[in-house]
Amino acid sequence: MSTTVVKPAKTTREEFSSIIGTMKALVYHGPGKKSWEQKPKPTILEPTDALVRILKTTICGTDLHIMKGDVPDVVEGRIIGHEGVGIIEETGSAVSNFKKGDHVLISCITSCGKCEYCKRGMYSHCEKGGWILGHLIDGTQAEFVRIPYADNSLYPIPAGSDEEALVMLSDILPTGFECGVLNGKVQPGSSVAIVGSGPIGLAALLTAQFYSPAQIIVIDPDDNRLEVAKKFGATHLINNAKENVIEKVMEITGKGVDAAIEAVGIPVTFEICASIVAPGGTVANIGVHGKSVELHLEKLWSHNITITTRLVDTVTTPMLLKTVQSKKLDSKKLITHRFALNDIMKAYDTFQNAAREKALKVILTNE
Ligand SMILES: NC(=O)c1ccc[n+]([C@@H]2O[C@H](COP(=O)([O-])OP(=O)(O)OC[C@H]3O[C@@H](n4cnc5c(N)ncnc54)[C@H](O)[C@@H]3O)[C@@H](O)[C@H]2O)c1
Ligand SMILES: [Zn+2]
Ligand SMILES: [Zn+2]
Numbered sequence: 001m002s003t004t005v006v007k008p009a010k011t012t013r014e015e016f017s018s019i020i021g022t023m024k025a026l027v028y029h030g031p032g033k034k035s036w037e038q039k040p041k042p043t044i045l046e047p048t049d050a051l052v053r054i055l056k057t058t059i060c061g062t063d064l065h066i067m068k069g070d071v072p073d074v075v076e077g078r079i080i081g082h083e084g085v086g087i088i089e090e091t092g093s094a095v096s097n098f099k100k101g102d103h104v105l106i107s108c109i110t111s112c113g114k115c116e117y118c119k120r121g122m123y124s125h126c127e128k129g130g131w132i133l134g135h136l137i138d139g140t141q142a143e144f145v146r147i148p149y150a151d152n153s154l155y156p157i158p159a160g161s162d163e164e165a166l167v168m169l170s171d172i173l174p175t176g177f178e179c180g181v182l183n184g185k186v187q188p189g190s191s192v193a194i195v196g197s198g199p200i201g202l203a204a205l206l207t208a209q210f211y212s213p214a215q216i217i218v219i220d221p222d223d224n225r226l227e228v229a230k231k232f233g234a235t236h237l238i239n240n241a242k243e244n245v246i247e248k249v250m251e252i253t254g255k256g257v258d259a260a261i262e263a264v265g266i267p268v269t270f271e272i273c274a275s276i277v278a279p280g281g282t283v284a285n286i287g288v289h290g291k292s293v294e295l296h297l298e299k300l301w302s303h304n305i306t307i308t309t310r311l312v313d314t315v316t317t318p319m320l321l322k323t324v325q326s327k328k329l330d331s332k333k334l335i336t337h338r339f340a341l342n343d344i345m346k347a348y349d350t351f352q353n354a355a356r357e358k359a360l361k362v363i364l365t366n367e
Pocket of ligand 2: 060061062063108171172
């Protein structure tokens, strides 16, 4: 006589969470305080929502600003994060572009697609959305996230795509491209300066090369970051902690640069941009500024310059997605560290000490 031993089916952590309606998430608890903790799993609240299971996410410099308490709109208890790729778990009744099981790229900007700003391609100022994810509503540093206006705020990705590379498209690539390169009107033969060689400055550096500018000067006080910029295609490097940046730019260009892209967000870097822009050129500001800056109109009034500001709209995401998928743009180069989503506290440690750890972007995988 034989007996059949029935092995109990193993329940994965994810299945377990889903059964009991909870998940793990990174929660902001006021300046300097965060924890990786159990939270209720989000549910569909509006017919236009989708529930997405996170596959990969990352940490942004803006999340560090939030952690410091620089973004007072973020309330205690908020799950943060605004980047990632995932799989649709459930859709509201009005979602028509996506269904359960679809792989999607999450945009850092939520957009209804219908309001006056959305119709003008200014998703960043969507009357019902904009930058809300991981800011005014719970974000992507979690096992699941609710995405409002899913039809317009998610992008389909074919299964089998390099999903790590695509995480760079949620925020940093469209930001560098739209706020820096497009607003800076980079042209074939242009001279471009990028002040700040962090992930955003480097995203501007990579995407500026779509237009074959003659010179791309990258300026940063961190030699390691300058080294990375060199590998990514910078033609000139200036360490402004050691060299006189204005003299050096004039030596290289003769007249200043056609596009001065600010990718730091402090007064001194904006002032550098205003000092190195050539007559007829553009200062394209990307940095998030917390303090006022001095604008020397007494010098600039006659120089025919343009100054632009922009919150990323992510309207170029479909185009950038094609360039990444066709390997014209190697966004994976921006990733330096990888962690399991469960180890997000360690990942924050690394990202917070970016200079020491030589970190650019970290990838967190929900295993
Ligand atoms: N406009 C938008 O929609 C938008 C979107 C995302 C991020 N941002 C902002 O873009 C900025 C850059 O983001 P990031 O993630 O690359 O930041 P980051 O902090 O990782 O990088 C900033 C870089 O600037 C360099 N730097 C510091 N002081 C400098 C100085 N005096 N001169 C030259 N370089 C200096 C640092 O060494 C670093 O390499 C931040 O202000 C961020 O908040 C804006
Ligand atoms: Zn961001
Ligand atoms: Zn809208």
